[in-house]
Amino acid sequence: MSQLVPDLTTLLAPLSDGMSLAIPPDYSGVALAATRALLKRGVRDLHLIAVPQAGLQADLLIGAGCVKLLEAAGINLGEHGLAPRFTAAMQAGELRMRDATCPAIHAGLQAAEKGIPFMPLRGILGSDLLRVRPDWRVIDNPYGENDPIVLIPAIRPDVALFHARMADREGNVWVGIRRELLLMAHAAQTTLVTVEEIYEGSLLDDPALAAGTIPALYVTRVCEVPGGMRPLGFENEPSDEAQLARYASAARSREGFNGLLREWLA
Amino acid sequence: MSQLVPDLTTLLAPLSDGMSLAIPPDYSGVALAATRALLKRGVRDLHLIAVPQAGLQADLLIGAGCVKLLEAAGINLGEHGLAPRFTAAMQAGELRMRDATCPAIHAGLQAAEKGIPFMPLRGILGSDLLRVRPDWRVIDNPYGENDPIVLIPAIRPDVALFHARMADREGNVWVGIRRELLLMAHAAQTTLVTVEEIYEGSLLDDPALAAGTIPALYVTRVCEVPGGMRPLGFENEPSDEAQLARYASAARSREGFNGLLREWLA
Amino acid sequence: MNSLSYTEEELMACVMARLLRGLRHVAVGALSPLPASAALLAQALEPSLQVTILGSRKHLRFTDGGRELFDCAAQGRIDAFFLSGAQIDGQANINLVGVGDYEKPDRRFPGSFGSAYLYHLVPKVILFRQEHTPRIFVPQVDFISAAGVSAPNVYRPGGPQHLVTGRAEFAFSEGQFRLVSTHPGTDAAAVRAATGFEFESAASVPSTPAPAPEELMALRGKVRAAVSEIYPAFATRAFAAPKA
């Protein structure tokens, strides 16, 4: 079902302008090399879904004008502070935002995973999130009495894009405990993955590795891109803090952002 | 939080008469040695929940009169056919049954895992299961129009009991791809586990093993019981087909069942 | 072996396998040796078909526990599934629960398993039952484990499309079975006598095509070997040994 492809252009071909794109948080597995390839190609009008939050990747896409709608529980650069292009775009009223809370995004993806239209969720009541999210409904819990409960509609991304440790030639992808990536693959129509390395043999034949593997059934295309998350960290490899600090500082202005982007895409 | 205990009596102390007890299917990890210990102790009035189906273990508990209410999507002895004591008890009108369908039991446990009162589920409409399960409600999908959908209430077992490959001394339990066991542990108040062996070191420190591990946070007590699933199979170890065939044949009569039980508990 | 050069199971496996042509992914439940054989036969003849078999180690590529089959079906990633019934009626309702009163049944069966769900969500459900008698094929089942048809407003991307028995093949559409073919050695009249529900049939009903040589070769070779790993007793009984 899935296929190993030789380059990022082929990997990203299924992602068209206007699609919804789910991306993982910076601490998981961010396909940043693939994101640079998207920026070079000039993707447009994305509905970007952070699962459930995002950082550098989202800020790059927003800064480059690729995002028409953003759904996230939070956008920042971690220890490097605010995400400058997100902040600027919001304060300029240039970005449509669907604020969320982390478990609501997980729940929406789980609803898609289960093929159900919505998932109930506790909490949230009294938050202004309900005001800005008319798609989150409140019903009276049929199993309670006078017990309001929030419903979160299913989130079915057109594409999920992430970076992982390894894939085998069947297209199975090992993510270990990073099971939000498995959830994204289950929920999305199309799943595109960059990996550090190719595993020879089948990941599903090893009982230990199988437990952390996304079966090829859910993986559309895979591309081997060692270091494909840089300058973000991955597993035990730390982030390139100097580069991130440089970004956080430069991207405060549009000119600074454009200059750094030219450099990064060169 | 969890503790390694030296014997089955201590392992099973938290399980009292009248509690709800969740057990896995025969192909997963059945704690059969622990079940024999329960039968010796003479547990009573269990609300037995098969996740989502069961075989020998359920038939033994039913035959020995330990079960007052059974919730399951199916009870049989696999290739050895009908579960004789279940069948006899039902046909004698002696067992209260809550028939289910597999995904509804998974969904009910997932609702408990998420701390939500219910989970919607597609399918089921038109089935007589809705007639015998008044706790499964049908509502109009708030995200549709004239679109009935079934709600499954949360299943929160008092106790989950199963067998797994290994545990470490912190109480983490490795189950590999058998993630219905993880779901049971998340959903249950108390989780009791027998394991083939003790793993020296922490299962969570190995990235490959961590992906298939239930953290100690969800595990109440663990006991090392090599072969604790016999005569059922486990992982690559096959079932003892001769013993199962003997059971399937002997348990057709109450006398045969009692005789075999005396032998198995000796 | 009967007087024909193939067993009834072999013929049924061939008929069921032919219904899988062109699909991407078929799943087979636990304790279903005949569907497993059909799926593996279809795959042997058309290797692009992915086959998932519950109870198999080799043919089960799931990593999310017991729920994954059901979630996978709801995601639209399973094209076909097989279901059977202790009773099956003319509206394609199936009964896996019991005969008689629910609380104190005359005969109690194991239970509905995943049928009530998968019957609605898998686009092509193939019903099968080797025994073809009025005891199985009844006017109305005593308990509906899974309903054959639904009201138009019910979300139902899936449902029954075919029924394969030891005597015949039927198609199911618009709430009714239609006799497609009768297996060699029987005819429409005999099938009607053995069936407790009404069904449509043309004036002349063709005979089910016998297994082709390549089907039998695959069945008795590759498929038999694979099925033996999961269902050794069935493989010995159902398949003729391959010619040396």
Next chain:
Amino acid sequence: MNSLSYTEEELMACVMARLLRGLRHVAVGALSPLPASAALLAQALEPSLQVTILGSRKHLRFTDGGRELFDCAAQGRIDAFFLSGAQIDGQANINLVGVGDYEKPDRRFPGSFGSAYLYHLVPKVILFRQEHTPRIFVPQVDFISAAGVSAPNVYRPGGPQHLVTGRAEFAFSEGQFRLVSTHPGTDAAAVRAATGFEFESAASVPSTPAPAPEELMALRGKVRAAVSEIYPAFATRAFAAPKA
């Protein structure tokens, strides 16, 4: 270091750690060095406390992906959590979204993260904010990321119980903050002047007990070392180096 023999962060960590006594399990969100320090200090003094820290490898014993923290809280397995706010008001509403119009805010913050959920489900939520000014502690937040109080019919096993700032400790109950103590070097009047919302306070408000020697020893030893792995810059800034 100020003229006292401990930093403001050290005092806050001690005050927050004392609120965790007797608990089984405290969780700390990402990018929360002060709560992480408090949790690790509490554990150093009471080893039975389990500490979960998002963003840490060593102190994160989860295996079910990003959702596990939230499911775990809903299961009642997390006793305490820390939340902060860009604005916090007198009803303990917190704002992590923005100031001004939602569509085109004057100032936009990162977002609500898990607050709207965890605030309702974790029994003891401890609010914290080192900066104690009327800019933070406002009469009414511009956007309620998570509500401090709920109607009686709302399912809410959790909620705010404490607020620790760089100047004082408050308790929250029955919809109102009460000043518990003021940190050494300030007093109730100064705290009131720095706070934009009304709060209760006794005629005489005690001074927050300074860090005890065993607290400081643990903080500057074990806790500093552990926090350094996750937040090296914070550890250098916030903790005095241990005495050689």
